[in-house]
Amino acid sequence: MNYNIRGENIEVTPALREYVEKKIGKLEKYFNHTPDANVHVNLKVYHDKTSKVEVTIPMPNLVLRAEERKDDMYAAIDTITDKLERQIRKHKTKVNRKFRTNGSTAELFAPVAVEEQAEPVVEEEDHELEIVRNKRFDLKPMDSEEAILQMNLLGHNFFVYTNAETNKTNVVYKRKDGRYGLIEPN
Template sequence: MSMNIEIFTRNLDLNDRIKEYVHKKVSKLERLINEAEETRVDLAYVKSARNAADRQVAQITLRGPGFILRVEERSDDLFAAIDEAIDKMQRQISRYKGKHYRGRGDGTPASAVAAVVSPAEAQETEEEEMPIIARRKTFTLAPMDEMEAIEQMKLLGHENFFVFYNANTNAINVLYRRRDGTYGLIEPKIG
């Protein structure tokens, strides 16, 4: 089955050289995962990127039955971004295939291989695998609107996110800074 490759661009012209390069590189992924039904390659030039080395963006998305794999890489050169994205996608495909296809290979059922674990041993194993919370913080939320939250975020030097109590909606919100310099707002709802 031949892989269907769709190329989309934003803020740059798609010439034959780029198109051939993408098809040549992306078609190599078919050897690794031939059940991909759709391959989408998004290429963009982001003029507003903070760092000049992050202006050329290559994003690859593979869709298939029961999976979506997506990678994004940035570079100062479009071809380098494509190469890095392909390398990253190859690693992601091997990780995906390892989780879903790797088995014992000898046909032995899992029940025959599984060792009997006592409840005490099972509890110890669960405790070892639990993630460790290294730090807990408690702080008081003062009611403020979104503009005040942006100012407070800048004043505190929080570059990534800021948690605040939104006086307009009477709810806790998370304000975050996006890559393009704009802000995003997360308004959680209990479901």
């Protein structure tokens, strides 16, 4: 696994880096091609001395992401590892139910290169319409059920994907009543 560990208001010491790599390295058993898997870790300390850990692991059919805030940085790292492992197990269970006759699901956890790029935006007088971040990613073919699973794993309220049947871009979203909606082009 390739680790990208960043610290905000904290110096990432060799001991802290080693602890992160050791704990998150336990997830390697779930990956098919571990040497190429990218792990993005952001360690942050706030003025009130609370610690926040964010981990993102992009893969072809899934983006594992978790964050945890605690008083102790090491406790946050332990908790976030458990969260990521639960996400992987939950995803594997759902996918296994769907693909029992299609063989191994190991390729679902192969690594992928995700390009994320923040571009500066020309300031306008109306700040309400200002774009402050730009993300680029590959849309993976899937059905709406898998897209909803991805959305929930990421903790977002919408998810853009390519419909595997129609090969068109669709959007699933969480409605205020707790159910889900689907936006399809004509």
